[in-house]
Amino acid sequence: MNKIIIENLSLQYSDGTESLRDVSMEIRQNAVTVLFGPAGGGKSTLLRCLNRLNDLTEIKASSGRILIDGENILDPKTDVIALRRKVGMVFARPVPLPMSIRENITYALDLAGEKRKSKLDEAVERSLKLAAIWDEVKERLNDPAIALSGGQQQRVCLARVIALQPQIILLDEPTSGLDPISTGKVEAALLELKKEYTVILVPHSVQQAARTADCAAFFLTGELIEYGEGKTLFTNPKQKKTEDYIMGRFG
Amino acid sequence: MMTKFLSRNRYVVQRIGFTAITLMVILTMLPIVGTILFIIYKGGSAISWEFLSGFPHDGMRAGGILPAIIGTLYLTLGTAFFSVPLGIAAAIYLAEYAKDNQLTRLIRLAIINLAGIPSVVYGLFGLGLFVLFLQFGTSILAASLTLSIMTLPVIISTAEEALRAVPQAFRTVSISLGATRWQTISRIILKEALPGILTGVILGLERAAGETAPILFTGAAFFLPRLPQSPFDATMALPYHLFVISTQVPEMPIQIQYGTALVLMVFVLTMNVIATVIRSRARAKRQW
Numbered sequence: 078m079n080k081i082i083i084e085n086l087s088l089q090y091s092d093g094t095e096s097l098r099d100v101s102m103e104i105r106q107n108a109v110t111v112l113f114g115p116a117g118g119g120k121s122t123l124l125r126c127l128n129r130l131n132d133l134t135e136i137k138a139s140s141g142r143i144l145i146d147g148e149n150i151l152d153p154k155t156d157v158i159a160l161r162r163k164v165g166m167v168f169a170r171p172v173p174l175p176m177s178i179r180e181n182i183t184y185a186l187d188l189a190g191e192k193r194k195s196k197l198d199e200a201v202e203r204s205l206k207l208a209a210i211w212d213e214v215k216e217r218l219n220d221p222a223i224a225l226s227g228g229q230q231q232r233v234c235l236a237r238v239i240a241l242q243p244q245i246i247l248l249d250e251p252t253s254g255l256d257p258i259s260t261g262k263v264e265a266a267l268l269e270l271k272k273e274y275t276v277i278l279v280p281h282s283v284q285q286a287a288r289t290a291d292c293a294a295f296f297l298t299g300e301l302i303e304y305g306e307g308k309t310l311f312t313n314p315k316q317k318k319t320e321d322y323i324m325g326r327f328g
Numbered sequence: 329m330m331t332k333f334l335s336r337n338r339y340v341v342q343r344i345g346f347t348a349i350t351l352m353v354i355l356t357m358l359p360i361v362g363t364i365l366f367i368i369y370k371g372g373s374a375i376s377w378e379f380l381s382g383f384p385h386d387g388m389r390a391g392g393i394l395p396a397i398i399g400t401l402y403l404t405l406g407t408a409f410f411s412v413p414l415g416i417a418a419a420i421y422l423a424e425y426a427k428d429n430q431l432t433r434l435i436r437l438a439i440i441n442l443a444g445i446p447s448v449v450y451g452l453f454g455l456g457l458f459v460l461f462l463q464f465g466t467s468i469l470a471a472s473l474t475l476s477i478m479t480l481p482v483i484i485s486t487a488e489e490a491l492r493a494v495p496q497a498f499r500t501v502s503i504s505l506g507a508t509r510w511q512t513i514s515r516i517i518l519k520e521a522l523p524g525i526l527t528g529v530i531l532g533l534e535r536a537a538g539e540t541a542p543i544l545f546t547g548a549a550f551f552l553p554r555l556p557q558s559p560f561d562a563t564m565a566l567p568y569h570l571f572v573i574s575t576q577v578p579e580m581p582i583q584i585q586y587g588t589a590l591v592l593m594v595f596v597l598t599m600n601v602i603a604t605v606i607r608s609r610a611r612a613k614r615q616w
Contacts, residue, residue, distance in 0.1 A: 130504055162506040172497040175520055175615035185505035188515070223615040234501075241506065 080106040080245065080275045081127070086141035088122060090134065096122040098299040100141070108291035109267055109276045111307070113283060114322065118296035120279045124247045127277070128164040129157045145245070162189065165238030169250040169281075171230035173222030178214050181222045181233055182240045189241075200240045208236035209266045228259025235266060245275045253281040264289055283323055287311045295319045367590050374587025388551060388577055393588055398555055399468075399563035400537055400595065403547065406472025406559065407479055407536045412529055414476070415483030419525070422484070423491035424513055443481035448541035450478045455545040469559040471547025478542055479532040486528025490521040495616055523610030530603040534596050540567040550576075566592040 081104040088097040097119045104110050112120040125131040126143060129150065142149045150160055162185070174181050182201045183191075191197060201218065205211040210232035214225070222233055231251055238246055248267070252260040267289060270276055280286040286293060290307030295316070303310060303319045314320040321327055382392030418439075426432040454474025464470040494517050502512040518525075540548075548568035556563045570588045573580050 128504060130500070133500065133503065158506050158508060161504055166504045168497070168501065168504075170497070172495075172501045173615075174498060174501060174516060184502075184515075185507070188505070188507050188511050221615050237505065 079103040080145065082142075082144040083123075084142045084144070086123070086126065086139075086143060088119075088126065088131070088139040089137045091137045092135075093137075096299055097126075100299075100301045102294060102301060102304050104275065104277065105292060106275050107271055107273070109271050109278055109289050110292040110294065111278045111280050111286045111290040112294050112296055113280055113286040114296035114302075115327070117298065119299040120296050121249050123296075124166065124249050124277065124279060126151070127245065127247055128161050128166055129155070130161075130166065132157065162241050163243050164245045164247060165241055165243035166247040167231070167235050167238055167249065167251045169253050171227060171234050171254070173225070173230050173233060176222065177219045178222045178225070178233055179218040181237050185237065185241050204236040204240040205233070207239050207266065207269060208232045209262050209269075210236060226259075228255045228262065231255060231259070232263060232266065235263065239270070243274065245277065246270060248276070248278045250279050250281040252285065260285075283325070295322065297322075364593065367586055367593060371583055371586025371588070371590040374583040375590065379584075379587060380591070383553070384551065388573055389580055389584070393566070393569060393591065395552055395555055395564040396566045396569040396588070397591060397595075399548075399565040400567070400592070402468050402556065402563055403471055403475060403543065403565055404533050404537045406468055407475040408529070408533055410473060411476035411479045411483055411532065411536075415480050415529070415532070416487050416525060418480070418484045419487030419491060420513060420518075423488045424509065424517070439481050439484055442477070443485070445478075446541075447478060447539055448544075450474055450542040451545050453477070454542060459546055465560060466545070466547055466549070466562045467560045468547055468556055468563050471543040471563070471565075472559075474542045474546045475536040475539065478539065479536045482532035482535065483528050486531065487521070487525040490524025490528065491517060493524060494520045498616075520614075520616070523606050527603045527607050530599050530606075534599040534603075537599070538567055538592065538596050540571050543568060566595065 083100055083102050083104070086097055086100045090096055100119070100123065112123060114120060122131065125134070126139075127145075127150075139151070141151070143151050145160075145164070148155075174184060176184070179201055182204055183197045186197060186200055191200075202211065202215075205214060210229060213229060214220075214233070222230060225233065231254075235246075235248075235251070252263050255263065264285070267276055267278065271291070278289060280289065287307070290311070292305065293307045293310045294304040295302045295310070295314075295318070297318055303314060303316045305315075310319070311323060314323060379392045380397065381394050383394060385391040422432070422435065426435070451474065454470055454477070458464045458470035458473050459466055462470075464473075498516050498520070499512055502516055503509070507515070536542075543565055547562055548565050549562040550564075550572055552562065552564055566588065570585065570592060573588065574585050
């Protein structure tokens with residue numbers, strides 16, 4: 078089933094760089110869709126369109142539509158607060174907010190008006206478990222989140238997103254700063270997550286893309302070059318450019 | 329041989345450099361330490377309970393300076409009352425909301441120029457606007473408002489700097505979690521910037537507490553037999569009192585002059601120390 082439908086999306090930043098050119102694709106529910114390609118290809122821009130985080134950036138022109146559950150979220154009338162609760166995001170560098178581990182998880186729920194301690198405790202445990210970090214932090218939930226290691230911080234950031242019970246989780250190179258063991262833990266968490274959520278991942282390597290992708294989209298200088306099932310795309314790409322990139326001939 | 333000579337030479341240069349810098353630091357500290365010691369030496373003997381808690385008498389040649397101490401306290405609090413909320417609000421606007429356009433540049437220009445105006449001009453402006461036009465009279469209210477305008481640029485620019493120092497990533501993350509801009513500011517940014525903002529506030533108020541010219545025409549009284557009862561009363565104040573007893577009263581005992589200076593200095597230095605303590609404590613606790 079398609080969760081997200083992107084139609085003819087184009088976007089140009091104010092500094093003149095064109096970031097997306099006429100991108101159309103459909104993104105499946107309960108699957109991991111990876112967006113990969115060389116830097117500057119428009120992957121992060123596309124992610125930031127999906128939760129309207131690009132509203133914080135100076136944009137010169139954009140056109141096209143993004144339908145989530147049939148609703149065009151690029152419509153100016155969209156409730157972006159509600160949208161961002163529905164579409165969570167994990168960033169490349171873990172950014173724990175300057176508060177305790179527990180407060181990092183409850184921050185967004187608290188803002189949304191959830192004050193009941195039992196509900197909050199439940200959300201903390203559930204989301205930390207899903208992000209595969211519960212056992213490591215359950216004894217010290219009131220410690221500052223910054224005291225954790227990078228890999229632990231990133232999983233807390235993932236848990237922070239999960240706590241909101243979004244429908245879609247965007248991950249922008251979430252393991253780029255992590256060691257292989259932490260990376261493995263995050264990837265394992267993703268496999269668990271896709272049972273309940275729609276996951277869109279910008280991987281930090283082709284290998285990671287191949288490991289995690291149910292569907293894969295190859296982006297090059299703002300254009301969607303090829304999009305299809307992960308298995309086929311990585312073993313038998315149709316486009317020459319995709320093949321060159323996967324084989325490591327450029328990038 | 330050559331390299332050995334050169335490397336030794338570099339150590340010599342380094343030592344000379346360090347010595348020169350250390351000397352400079354000592355030189356800059358000399359006037360401060362000297363002034364403090366001199367005033368303590370000259371005025372220390374004047375300090376007594378009676379001096380701090382009594383009214384002046386015998387044409388101010390004897391007695392205490394209580395009304396001036398209380399007056400300066402009132403003026404400082406009054407200045408804080410107006411300038412702190414306004415200054416912080418302006419800083420939040422500039423740091424968090426203002427777009428980089430003509431209007432913002434105009435506001436910044438105004439603030440910079442406000443900081444460059446001589447304090448006596450503020451005094452005249454306060455006389456014209458608050459005392460005469462708005463008919464507040466020579467009062468604590470008019471003097472506090474005048475001092476507030478003078479203090480605003482300091483508070484705005486330090487508070488804005490403190491807000492900008494909070495990492496941008498906190499804002500992005502908070503927004504991405506469904507927070508509004510204001511929730512982000514009030515829950516995270518302000519809390520993180522608070523020590524820096526407080527430092528600016530205290531430094532601004534400290535300047536206000538020590539100024540004479542702005543209150544000269546707007547709120548300061550030569551002598552009052554009782555403490556001010558309302559914001560519409562005039563008040564005595566330490567800096568103005570010091571000016572009066574140093575220039576307007578013949579045969580003034582010198583230790584009272586220096587005693588008054590000492591009290592004013594302790595008042596201002598105490599605020600300074602508080603600001604430093606806040607800053608260093610916050611730096612130790614900071615999570616970024």
